Amino acid sequence: MDYQTLNFDVSVGVATITLNRPNNMNAMSPAMGAELHEVALEIDADQDIRAVVLTGAGKVFCAGGDLGEFAAAGDGARTLIMKMTGDLHLALSRLARNAAPVIAAVNGTAAGAGFSLLMAADLAIAAESAVMTMAYTNAGLSPDGRSTYYMPRKIGDRRARELMLTNRVLNAQEALDWGVVNQVVADGEALPAAQKLAAKLAQGPTQAYGQVKALLDSSFDHSLESQMELEARAIAGLVGSPDGQEGLHAFLDKRKPQFSGQ
Numbered sequence: 001m002d003y004q005t006l007n008f009d010v011s012v013g014v015a016t017i018t019l020n021r022p023n024n025m026n027a028m029s030p031a032m033g034a035e036l037h038e039v040a041l042e043i044d045a046d047q048d049i050r051a052v053v054l055t056g057a058g059k060v061f062c063a064g065g066d067l068g069e070f071a072a073a074g075d076g077a078r079t080l081i082m083k084m085t086g087d088l089h090l091a092l093s094r095l096a097r098n099a100a101p102v103i104a105a106v107n108g109t110a111a112g113a114g115f116s117l118l119m120a121a122d123l124a125i126a127a128e129s130a131v132m133t134m135a136y137t138n139a140g141l142s143p144d145g146r147s148t149y150y151m152p153r154k155i156g157d158r159r160a161r162e163l164m165l166t167n168r169v170l171n172a173q174e175a176l177d178w179g180v181v182n183q184v185v186a187d188g189e190a191l192p193a194a195q196k197l198a199a200k201l202a203q204g205p206t207q208a209y210g211q212v213k214a215l216l217d218s219s220f221d222h223s224l225e226s227q228m229e230l231e232a233r234a235i236a237g238l239v240g241s242p243d244g245q246e247g248l249h250a251f252l253d254k255r256k257p258q259f260s261g262q
Helices: 030-045 067-072 074-097 113-120 147-155 157-166 172-178 190-201 206-218 224-239 242-253
Strands: 006-011 014-019 051-056 060-062 102-106 109-111 123-127 131-133 183-185
Touching: 006 030, 014 030, 014 190, 030 074, 051 060, 051 190, 060 113, 067 074, 074 113, 074 206, 102 113, 102 190, 109 113, 113 131, 113 147, 123 172, 123 190, 147 157, 172 183, 183 190, 206 224, 206 242, 224 242
Parallel strands: 014 051, 051 102, 060 109, 102 123, 109 131, 123 183
Antiparallel strands: 006 014
């Protein structure tokens, strides 16, 4: 499928999504939301994809929502936003429920929806000059993109409130210290570093990664006993899987496992 607002490439088990509106600072538009949903469906349908990288074209990761397009919609802005957030949220749900780990390669500014996309990723690598800010309330708006779900879970309620209420700008080192990103690299190296990590993960036990994602996402929603039951069912289901058997025998044979993703 040809996309107008993003580029999509798959190579050796790694899918790379590049937000591609550099002249608009990769701002989130209804068209981009719809295409992110389409690309998430492509990923979900392709069992050969075992890791995903998300980045931005040019010098910006994503500068937030396309406020000019929202304003131009006039009285239709509410419907436009409902459509865009619906597509964006479906895309994020598809990626979250997919077993493949998602890595954000934050090549530059991540603001508003860009910050939300970053927080929705499983792992994140940022260029040293990148900055992050929520920015929504600066425009009289509230957050979307699952940020109110992921941010307090990943960095805590107090810090989430500070970012959302004050629009504090984090530099890359602060983002690392706060747990917003996992690694900071030199400018120009965020995408190569993310692709290197993705290539490694794409050779791993994909179904086990999927269970890790699912268990962590549900961990705030269940009692201790319920969460332990989910853990027990997950590991019991994996032990007889092809990769579970390969992992066990490789360990016992003192050799490197060759995982198939099954």
